[in-house]
Amino acid sequence: MFAxxxxxxxxxxxxxxxxxxxxxSLFYTASRHYKEFCAMNAAVRLGLFDALExxxxxxxxxxxxxxxxxxxxxxxxxxxxxxLLCRKEGHYRNTPLSALYLVSSSPLFQxxxxxxxxxxxxxxxxxxxxxxxGPLDVMEEAFFENGMVDSLAAEILCGELQKTVDAxxxxxxxxxxxxxxxxxxxxxxxxxxxxxxxxxxxxxVFDFPDIARKAEEVMAAHGADRVRFVSGNLFTDDLxxxxxxxxxxxxxxxxxxxxLKRIHDALKPGGLFVTKHVYYRKGEGSKDRLLDLEWxxxxxxxxxxEDNIYRFTGDLSWEAYRDLLERHFTIREILEADAFSGHPLxxxxxxxxxxxxxxxxxxxxxx
Numbered sequence: 001m002f003a004x005x006x007x008x009x010x011x012x013x014x015x016x017x018x019x020x021x022x023x024x025s026l027f028y029t030a031s032r033h034y035k036e037f038c039a040m041n042a043a044v045r046l047g048l049f050d051a052l053e054x055x056x057x058x059x060x061x062x063x064x065x066x067x068x069x070x071x072x073x074x075x076x077x078x079x080x081x082x083x084l085l086c087r088k089e090g091h092y093r094n095t096p097l098s099a100l101y102l103v104s105s106s107p108l109f110q111x112x113x114x115x116x117x118x119x120x121x122x123x124x125x126x127x128x129x130x131x132x133x134g135p136l137d138v139m140e141e142a143f144f145e146n147g148m149v150d151s152l153a154a155e156i157l158c159g160e161l162q163k164t165v166d167a168x169x170x171x172x173x174x175x176x177x178x179x180x181x182x183x184x185x186x187x188x189x190x191x192x193x194x195x196x197x198x199x200x201x202x203x204x205v206f207d208f209p210d211i212a213r214k215a216e217e218v219m220a221a222h223g224a225d226r227v228r229f230v231s232g233n234l235f236t237d238d239l240x241x242x243x244x245x246x247x248x249x250x251x252x253x254x255x256x257x258x259x260l261k262r263i264h265d266a267l268k269p270g271g272l273f274v275t276k277h278v279y280y281r282k283g284e285g286s287k288d289r290l291l292d293l294e295w296x297x298x299x300x301x302x303x304x305x306e307d308n309i310y311r312f313t314g315d316l317s318w319e320a321y322r323d324l325l326e327r328h329f330t331i332r333e334i335l336e337a338d339a340f341s342g343h344p345l346x347x348x349x350x351x352x353x354x355x356x357x358x359x360x361x362x363x364x365x366x367x
Contacts, residue, residue: 034121039078040102041114048076049084049102055091101158108157113345116151120347123297135299149214152349153187155342161189163340164356168247168274169197171332171358177201177244181266183234184251188215192224194247203227206239234259239266249276250354252303255315257324264328267361273329276340276356278310279318287352294348309348329359 043049051064062072076092079085084098094103101110123136130136156164168174178200182191185205195201205215209231219227232238234253239262246263253259254277263273278287286292286308295309304313316324325331334357341351 036078036082037114037117039075040082040084041118043075043079043084044102044104044111044114047104048079049094049098050104052085052092052094053099053103055088055093057090058092061092108154110154110158112147112150112154115147116349117345117347119147120294124294127293127297130297135297137301138298148349149186149211153189153218155345155349156189158342160340160342160351161193164249164276165190165193165197167333167335167340167356168194168245168272168358171272173270173272173360174198174245177272179243180204180245180247181206181239181243183207183239183246183248183263184253185247185249186211186215187218188224188227188229189218190247190249191227192219192222194245195224195226201226201245204240205229206232206234208233235262239263241266242268243271244268245272245274247274250310251277252300252312253314255279255321256312257316258314260321260324264361269361269363271361273359273361274356275359276354278352278354279321280308280311280315282317282319284317288350290346291348291350291352310352325357325359328362330362331357331359333358 046065046067048061048065048067051061056064058069058073058076061067061076062069076085076087079098080087080092084095084102085092086095100106101108103109104111126136174194175198177198180191180194180201180203182188182203182205184207185191186207188205191203191205195203203226205227207215207229212229212231215229218224219229234251235256235258243266246267248254248263254275267273280287288309291309292307295305296307299305306312306315322331334355337351337354340356341354344350344352
C-alpha cells in the first residue's frame with residue numbers, strides 16, 4: 001500500500017477506484033477560501049485596516065491594535081498576497097481596494113456584508129439539524145433588522161444603487177414627479193438617491209416597524225429631509241394614493257397579484273411603477289442549488305416560502321406577472337441583471353437573473 005500513489009481496493013466488482021484528487025480539490029477550494037475569509041474578517045474586526053491608513057511597521061501595527069506575533073506577521077503577509085495590503089521598506093499600508101472598502105470610516109465600508117456572510121456560516125453549521133427536523137423559524141422583521149438591512153445597503157452602494165437610480169432618472173416623467181413611495185424600502189437609500197436626482201421630489205419609505213430605527217439613521221446621515229419613514233404592512237395597511245412613482249425592490253410580496261393591485265390603486269394615472277425582482281418562468285426549476293439549500297434552512301413565520309430561493313407562495317410566474325402587468329400598465333423598459341446588479345456573493349441577496357421593469361399606469365381599473 002505504501003509502494004504506490006494509486007489507491008488500492010480489494011472490494012469485489014469495483015474495478016479501478018478513482019483517485020482522490022477531484023475530491024481533495026473540492027476540499028482545498030472550500031478550506032482555503034473559508035480561511036481567507038476568516039483572515040479578512042478578523043483583520044476588519046480588530047481594526048487592522050483602520051490602523052493602516054498610514055504606513056506602520058509590524059511592531060507598530062501590533063502596538064496600535066494590541067496584536068501578538070507571530071500570527072500577526074502571517075496575517076499581514078497573507079493580506080498582501082490577497083491584494084489588500086502592500087509592504088514597502090518594512091512598512092505595511094492599505095491598498096486602494098482595502099482603503100475604499102475595508103476602512104470603517106469609508107462611506108463604502110463592507111464590514112456589514114462580512115458580518116452577514118459570517119452569520120450565514122453560523123446558519124449553515126445547523127444544516128444537520130435542518131435536514132432532520134426542518135427549517136429554523138425566524139420572524140421576517142427580525143431577519144431583515146438583524147444586520148441584513150445594513151448588509152444590503154452596503155452592497156448596493158458598490159454600484160447597483162447608482163445604476164438603478166440612473167435608469168429611473170433617465171425616464172422623462174421622473175423629473176415631473178413630486179411623490180415617491182418606496183415599498184419595503186428598508187435602508188431608504190433608493191428613496192434618498194432618487195430624491196437627490198429630483199429636487200422637487202418627496203419620498204416615503206414604507207416598511208416594517210423594526211426597520212424604522214435603521215432607516216432613520218441612514219436618512220439622518222445623508223441629510224435626507226425630503227424622505228420620511230412610515231411603518232406598516234404592504235398587504236394590509238394604507239399605502240396612500242396619487243403617488244407619482246412607486247418603487248419596489250426585492251420584496252417577498254413583489255410577484256403577488258394582490259400587491260400589484262394595491263400598487264395600481266396607490267398610483268395616479270400615468271404614474272411610474274419600477275419593480276426589481278428575480279422571476280421564475282413557468283416550469284422553471286432551480287437557478288442555484290447552493291442558494292436553494294440556504295433558502296431551505298429557515299422559514300419566515302407568516303410567509304410561505306417555496307422550494308427555490310426568492311420563491312414565495314402566491315407568486316406569479318414571469319409570464320403570468322408580465323401578462324397581468326401589461327393589462328393595466330404600459331411597460332416602458334425591461335432591464336436585465338447585468339445592467340444594474342452587483343457582484344454575486346453566494347448568499348441571500350444575490351441578484352441572479354433578476355429584471356427591473358419600468359411601467360406606466362394605464363387609466364382603467366385593475367381586477
